[in-house]
Amino acid sequence: MKPQRIPRTRTVPHTVDGDTEYIEETEYIEVPAAPHDWDQIVRVAITVMAIVLLVAAVSWSTASIGSLLSRITVSAAAYGAASAFDLLWIMATAARWLLRTDPVRVQAAIRFGRVALAVAMAAILADGYVSGELVIGAVGACVSALAKGGTELAMLVHDKPLDPRTQKWLNARRARLNAQLGLLPVRRELARGAAALNAEQRRLEMLAADSGSADPDESGQSADDPNADVLAIRPGALTTKDAVRIAWDSGIRDDEQAVRYVAKATGKAPSPDTVARYMRLFRQGLAG
Structure with missing residues (x-):
């Protein structure tokens, strides 16, 4: 060696x-030195030959079907549409390769590929019939079938079949992963909805606080708040809000200290809730 x-x-x-x-x-x-891996060499050779045959078959079928369609439309559109026949078969073959470990879904790709091959063969045969060369059309259809069949053989030598127990294990793992992947868009949607709801709630709270800055409790005013419908006994007397503003400007930040200051400044005991609301508005910068 x-x-x-x-x-x-x-x-x-x-x-x-x-x-x-x-x-x-x-x-x-x-x-x-490692011995030559003849199995791999033969496998690569089969793959190369399948690709060469596929290119030849695609060229032939595209030219034949394009010639058929060009009888009723411009050549560019005809040959562009003709390429769709083989592209669909190539897509089905690529899907078959990707789904080779999923015996259920791979059958759909195999059936679609066979339908695409049958339609392409029928179109090639129709071109031969319209051109008066039915034999050439039949041979061309057989060339397309044999070349694409060679691709199937090449895929078979690359396939790695799984035993039934391993296939069931793989199916279970794949199902669990697919469930998680399938829920990703739902989780994103729920997250976007929650974020939008939180933003809307904050916006409404800000609007409510701003609209109530002149009087945060219009539905039920405390006894110590001025009433617009009642004339003040002492016009110009210090209101609870004014007293809270003075306390705030003096550096008082505690609600209880603010209550004591307002009681001393106005000469009457204010409502702690009213003082707390005004203090909260000053903290948020919403008080006028």
Whole structure:
């Protein structure tokens, strides 16, 4: 067996005039060369031949079907539409490869590919019939079928069939993962809805606070708040709101201290809830 030389690099000390430095040194070791993997070579050769045959078949079918369609439309549109026949079959074949480990869904790709092949063969045969060369049309349809069948053979040599127990294990894992992936859009939708709801709630709270800044409790005013429908006994007397503003400007931030200050400033005991509302508006910068 022919050996194979493999380079190996190591660091060794090297001394010149008493000074030592570590340098890299390359050496080669010989190991037995691996034998040729003829199975892989044949597999690659089959794949290459299938691709060559597929290119030839696609060229033939596109030219034939394009010639048929160009009888009623411009050539560019005719050959563009003709390419759809083979592109659909290629899509089905690619889907079959991606779904090769899913025995249920792969059947849909196989059936669609067979339908696309049958339609393309019928179109090639129709072109031969219209051109008066039915035999050539039949041969061309067979070429398309054989070339695409070669692609199926190439896929078979690459397939790795699973035993029934392993297939069931894979199906269970895939189902669990697909459930999580399928819920991702729903989770995003719920998150967007929750964010929109929170934003709307904050907006309404801000609007309510702003509209009630002149009087935060219009539905039920406390006894110590001024009433617009009743004439004040002492016009110009200090109101609860004015007293809270003075307390706030004086640096008072505690509600209880503010209540005591308002009681002292106005000469009567205010409602703690009213003072607390005015203090909250001053904290939020919403008080006028």
